[in-house]
Amino acid sequence: MSQNKSCLLKENIEKIINRDGRPHSLTGFEPKATALIVIDMQNFYIAKDQLSYCEYAEAIVPNINKLANSMRHFGGKVIWVRNVTNAEAFKGWGAHYDRMTRERISTRKKELAKDGNGFKLWEGLDVRKDDPKVNKIRYSAFIPGASNIEKILGENGLNTLVFCGVATNVCVESSARDAMMLNYRTLVVEDACAAGTIAGHEAALNALYLNFGDVQMTDQVLKALSSKPESINEVAAAE
Amino acid sequence: MHNAIIKPEHVQTMIRRGGKEHSVESLNGKSTALVVVDMQIYFMGEGQPSECPIAREIVPNVNLLADATRRAGGIVIWIQTHSGPESKDFWSAYYDRMTPENGEKRVTGMSPGGSGFDLWPELDVRNEDKVVPKTRYSAFIPAPSKLDAVLKENEIDTLLITGVSTCTCCESTARDGMMLNYRTMMISDGCAAPDDDLHNNSINQFYLQFGDVQSTEEVVALLNQNVAAAAE
Numbered sequence: 001m002s003q004n005k006s007c008l009l010k011e012n013i014e015k016i017i018n019r020d021g022r023p024h025s026l027t028g029f030e031p032k033a034t035a036l037i038v039i040d041m042q043n044f045y046i047a048k049d050q051l052s053y054c055e056y057a058e059a060i061v062p063n064i065n066k067l068a069n070s071m072r073h074f075g076g077k078v079i080w081v082r083n084v085t086n087a088e089a090f091k092g093w094g095a096h097y098d099r100m101t102r103e104r105i106s107t108r109k110k111e112l113a114k115d116g117n118g119f120k121l122w123e124g125l126d127v128r129k130d131d132p133k134v135n136k137i138r139y140s141a142f143i144p145g146a147s148n149i150e151k152i153l154g155e156n157g158l159n160t161l162v163f164c165g166v167a168t169n170v171c172v173e174s175s176a177r178d179a180m181m182l183n184y185r186t187l188v189v190e191d192a193c194a195a196g197t198i199a200g201h202e203a204a205l206n207a208l209y210l211n212f213g214d215v216q217m218t219d220q221v222l223k224a225l226s227s228k229p230e231s232i233n234e235v236a237a238a239e
Numbered sequence: 240m241h242n243a244i245i246k247p248e249h250v251q252t253m254i255r256r257g258g259k260e261h262s263v264e265s266l267n268g269k270s271t272a273l274v275v276v277d278m279q280i281y282f283m284g285e286g287q288p289s290e291c292p293i294a295r296e297i298v299p300n301v302n303l304l305a306d307a308t309r310r311a312g313g314i315v316i317w318i319q320t321h322s323g324p325e326s327k328d329f330w331s332a333y334y335d336r337m338t339p340e341n342g343e344k345r346v347t348g349m350s351p352g353g354s355g356f357d358l359w360p361e362l363d364v365r366n367e368d369k370v371v372p373k374t375r376y377s378a379f380i381p382a383p384s385k386l387d388a389v390l391k392e393n394e395i396d397t398l399l400i401t402g403v404s405t406c407t408c409c410e411s412t413a414r415d416g417m418m419l420n421y422r423t424m425m426i427s428d429g430c431a432a433p434d435d436d437l438h439n440n441s442i443n444q445f446y447l448q449f450g451d452v453q454s455t456e457e458v459v460a461l462l463n464q465n466v467a468a469a470a471e
Contacts, residue, residue: 025336143418144382181375203440
């Protein structure tokens, strides 16, 4: 899904210009307050032999590495979020597991366990030792009890989140929706996300753009990250 | 009404993953809640800032579902968005995106007493129902939420989601409900969105990853099984 053109519909861009006075609301970042949140770029979703293989996921790895590199250089954080299945995940989420066959459940249990092969971050990713890693037990990292991400964000004073990863319409979208409702300034990077289908990917990005936060291409974000950092207050004052 | 369609290939996917088309094959009335999201004048009245005309067309289905839920022993919850002036602070990430005029319209329109605040008059709201406030799109955020408390108090484990708009407040409430381990269903002809594409994208996505999607007629039939069982 490393498309080189934005999938935002013209009519939706017009709606946003009408409501917000501009097509993109997140154009200035403060380094100390900004984090790249990489969702579920694990073997379970990227490796061909895995249960939840997403054929478009490997193609977004270069964009994610560029964003991560640029974010660190800019002074922001890079946080790697991983799905994990453990006893707690199973016990508390029958609403999810009751919708699956036994075979699927046992594969998920084995592969997404902490020592499972599916759990590991994809080896082509440029993951640094100092980058925080967060494990989550729901689709959204922000739903109560799902992870300690809010604690990490709070401790580091991070309030602006740039989302990428897999799957656009499931874990990325649910995390971004919840984050925005918890008052984080939220941006999703189109060509650094992948879904099982192009239609699902594009529908999610348009829904996010209309109601939840900004949606931009990798190049737009890289450009903003390479320019002179602005404090949020200056940005707000300029608007 | 929307031309609501779950794509046949998605039905095949769910049969492959879960062994059946619908994960919800019966409803226990006493542990079921109908959750009606944001059926307020702000989203339904002609000329209102966020008017969604199709929302007026789903009113009869919502009333049918409410009646069937009560008769089956369940509860009906009317979710009402409150957007007081303080929302500009606690939800600045939202208001900072829009022009100050549009932000102001929302704040005044859905503040208690505002012209869009009240529930739509044609809804069959009864004394025994619960009216539960929310301040974001999802009624489960931030935690702890009033909705979660009402559900726990009433020992509810299954949610039927209806209201407006499908893809924003209904879907976010439904997604979060499922992640909080409620068995959650969206009603295909009990939700309304600005257009068919937004509506269908939302219910198809929900069906694939989050919970079941059924029509009003199907859900009323499942609820009625409780009444029939009680009569025997």
